[in-house]
Amino acid sequence: MRTRFAPSPTGPLHLGHAYSALLAHDMARAAGGTFLLRIEDIDRTRARDHWEAQIYEDLHWLGIDWDEPPLRQSDRISAYEAALDSLWQRELIYPCHCSRRDIAAAASAPQEGAEPTVGPDGLVYPGTCRALLAPGYGATPRPGGTALRLNMARALEALPEIAFEETGAGPEGEAGRIVTSRQQLTETIGDVVLSRRDFTGSYHLSVVLDDAQQGITHVVRGQDLFSATPIHVVLQHILNLPHPQYHHHRLIRDETGRRLAKRDDARAIATYRTEGRSPPDIRAMVGL
CATH class of the missing domain: 3.40.50.620 (HUPs)
Structure with a gap:
C-alpha cells in the first residue's frame, strides 16, 4: 500500500486537512506500507513558500512523517x-x-x-x-x-x-x-x-x-x-x-454544516497549536 497527502501551499492547513493526512498516514502504517507527501504548487500565482514551510511544520507536529522526499508539482x-x-x-x-x-x-x-x-x-x-x-x-x-x-x-x-x-x-x-x-x-x-x-x-x-x-x-x-x-x-x-x-x-464541517476552507483560520492547525492543544486533541476533534 502506498498512500499520499497532497496539499496546496495556498493557505494554512485546517482540521479537514489534518483528518485526510492522518487517515492516509494511519492506513499506510497499519498495512506496513508507504506514506508520501506531494506539494501541489502547480498554480504559482497562488502558491507561497511560507505556506509550504508551514505544511511541513504542521505535519511534523501532528506526528506525520513521510518515507520519500516530497514531490513538488512545480518540478x-x-x-x-x-x-x-x-x-x-x-x-x-x-x-x-x-x-x-x-x-x-x-x-x-x-x-x-x-x-x-x-x-x-x-x-x-x-x-x-x-x-x-x-x-x-x-x-x-x-x-x-x-x-x-x-x-x-x-x-x-x-x-x-x-x-x-x-x-x-x-x-x-x-x-x-x-x-x-x-x-x-x-x-x-x-x-x-x-x-x-x-x-x-x-x-x-x-x-x-x-x-x-x-x-x-x-x-x-x-x-x-x-x-x-x-x-x-x-x-x-x-x-x-x-x-x-x-x-x-467524510468531510470535516463547521457547526453550520459547511465544509471547512482555508479561509477558516479559526480551525487552522497552527491556531490550535497556539492555543495549547495537542496532537491527540486534534485526533479527537476529527474522530480518530
Whole structure:
C-alpha cells in the first residue's frame, strides 16, 4: 500500500486537512506500507513558500512523517507538457477561448429558463470551441497561452467500461465497484480543462500523472472529489497509467454544516497549536 497527502501551499492547513493526512498516514502504517507527501504548487500565482514551510511544520507536529522526499508539482512541468503534447497529437484535446461568462451564456441558451448542468468543475462546457479546428490539427504545434480541453466523446470512443474500486464511500454511501456510463461522462462532466491559460496543466491532469509517478496504490481524499474520479479514470486509460483504488472519506464541517476552507483560520492547525492543544486533541476533534 502506498498512500499520499497532497496539499496546496495556498493557505494554512485546517482540521479537514489534518483528518485526510492522518487517515492516509494511519492506513499506510497499519498495512506496513508507504506514506508520501506531494506539494501541489502547480498554480504559482497562488502558491507561497511560507505556506509550504508551514505544511511541513504542521505535519511534523501532528506526528506525520513521510518515507520519500516530497514531490513538488512545480518540478514536474515537463511531464505535464509531454502528456499534453501526446494528447494534442492524438487530437484528444483542443484549444478553448471561452470565458466563464461565455460558457454560462451558451450553457443556458438551448433551453431558456432551464437550469444548466453543473459538473465537478462547475457548468458543463457546451462545446463551443470543440469543432473549430479541422481534422489533422494534431500535426501542428500545440498552442500556448490558451486553455486546452479534453474532447470527452472522442476520448471515450475506444475505452472499456469506466469503473474504479471505492474502498471508502462516496457522498451517497457509494462503495465497491463504481461504474460510470459514457452518457454520464459526456452529459454531466463534459470537456474538462486539462491546461490553463495562465499555467501548464490542471488538477485533473497533474493528479493522475503524479499519482502514477509516486506509485500510489490507494488514493485517500475527501468525498468532494468523488465526482471527479471518473475523469481521472478516463485520463489513466488514455495516458496508459495504472489504476489505483480510491478511498473517499467524510468531510470535516463547521457547526453550520459547511465544509471547512482555508479561509477558516479559526480551525487552522497552527491556531490550535497556539492555543495549547495537542496532537491527540486534534485526533479527537476529527474522530480518530
